Amino acid sequence: MEQNRPRIVLVTGAAAGIGLATAQRFAACGDTVVLADRDADGVQRAARTLGFPHEALVLDVADEAAIVAGVAKIAAQHGGIDVLVNNAGIVDPAGTLALDLDAGTVERILRVNLTGSYLLAREAARIMIAAGAGAIVNLSSGIALQAIAGRTPYAMSKAAILGLTRALACEWAQHGVRVNAVLPGYVATEIVEALAAEGQVDRQAVGARIPLGRMARPAEVAEAIVWAAGNPYVTGGSIAVDGGYSAFGAVGPASMTPAPVAPMRERPVVVVSGGARGIGAATADRLAADGAHVIVLDRDIGALPEGREGHVLDVTDEAALASIIDQIAAQHGRIDVLVNNAAIADDFRPTTEQTLAAFERGLAINLVAPLRLATAAARVMRTQGGGAIINLSSIAARGGLPRRGSYCAAKAGVEALTRQLACEWAQHGVRVNAVAPGYIATPGVMALEAQGKRSLRGIRRRIPLGRLGQPEEIADAVAFLASSRAAYMTGAVVPVDGGWSAFGDAGDAADVE
Missing domain, CATH: 3.40.50.720 (NAD(P)-binding Rossmann-like Domain)
Known part of the structure; x- marks a missing residue:
């Protein structure tokens, strides 16, 4: 900053x-x-x-x-x-x-x-x-x-x-x-x-x-x-x-030769899923401000700023997803960065009342789609000498949230996915990392308060820094991991949560109204 x-x-x-x-x-x-x-x-x-x-x-x-x-x-x-x-x-x-x-x-x-x-x-x-x-x-x-x-x-x-x-x-x-x-x-x-x-x-x-x-x-x-x-x-x-040393868990060598270093681009091509609003939009804005050509994938691209390239995509549509990634690669000649941000919240029903369809829809969007997008992008990146993939995890990956079983399961899966892909794709110069946000002041989170599904007062008191994060603070972490400044980072999960995951005491972490 x-x-x-x-x-x-x-x-x-x-x-x-x-x-x-x-x-x-x-x-x-x-x-x-x-x-x-x-x-x-x-x-x-x-x-x-x-x-x-x-x-x-x-x-x-x-x-x-x-x-x-x-x-x-x-x-x-x-x-x-x-x-x-x-x-x-x-x-x-x-x-x-x-x-x-x-x-x-x-x-x-x-x-x-x-x-x-x-x-x-x-x-x-x-x-x-x-x-x-x-x-x-x-x-x-x-x-x-x-x-x-x-x-x-x-x-x-x-x-x-x-x-x-x-x-x-x-x-x-x-x-x-x-x-x-x-x-x-x-x-x-x-x-x-x-x-x-x-x-x-x-x-x-x-x-x-x-x-x-x-x-x-x-x-x-x-x-x-x-x-x-x-x-x-x-x-x-x-x-x-x-x-990637701490991410590697297999027996035997992780690499026989140094991985290629992704070439520096004056204007990298960046794909951001779920980039029309919230953290995705802030990330797209930040990367564009840093000089990238940003392409947004979203179900609703009507909120995109003038001049930003966007494609309507349901990330659960595997054929459409593959087609759009191929189209972007053909049009721009490369894909340097993928930000796997698209996600949905759980339906907040007690697990005993949640339907299988609702549980699996959360997995399809929050866990399976990031794998498919990453795989499609990595096929392009390995032919160009490398690239960077940043997955969006969550504090929900490591701390249980009642009535959010699908979301917690998916985000824990995203962290495992990050480590797996980092170790598999390092040989191609493709770095894979994750950012784990805490509670962020996005329109979606604000809507949860308005609907009475979450008390933000209680949440603020649970966060050592005493406030929700801003989308721009998550975007800063994504931009760092996407850049050459993080050239030796792969398989890492970076928490950006105001200290939420560090707090282990009983009671409130912060004295705020």
């Missing part, structure tokens, strides 16, 4: 790797970056390469007194801190197995990776809360979700970061402070290169295990960090940037 003024950004572990790439990316956005690291020579050299107004801070994140003093100094000098990126971290270079671990190794890794992040977040949040706004991005890791032998303390620390992120997001949302986590997979940083040189990381074996067939570049992780710091309706989220 655009800022009215340059942000003051503190990035830890910024002398090299992901931290340095993140500092460079924020600087390119016009922000003022304070690069912090315990490597005095390295961080000062890094700051000099960025030039004024960026600066270095020599900081050991295991030292509470140094953190308190350092954060206070930044706030006094710059008038506040808008973004904190908790990137500093260490690993056990020996890869010690759990039976051979000593207490000192465990304590040191937890102190730097977890406690250091806590202390920095605590000190930065005091300033952000007073200002009424701020964003914190914690660096977790794919190892938080999948085990790697010899990395027990590191895995513990990175999984703990996820729990801390959710807790802080829910606690501080009412003060305008958002907290998210980014989970890189294998990244070609100096640390990983050193481990590879010592024989502890087999680059070829790692690449074969990743659907996209290669390690990430630090700059690709930095893109996700900058985006997470900017979208105002994302908090408590865990954003995987791992080339």
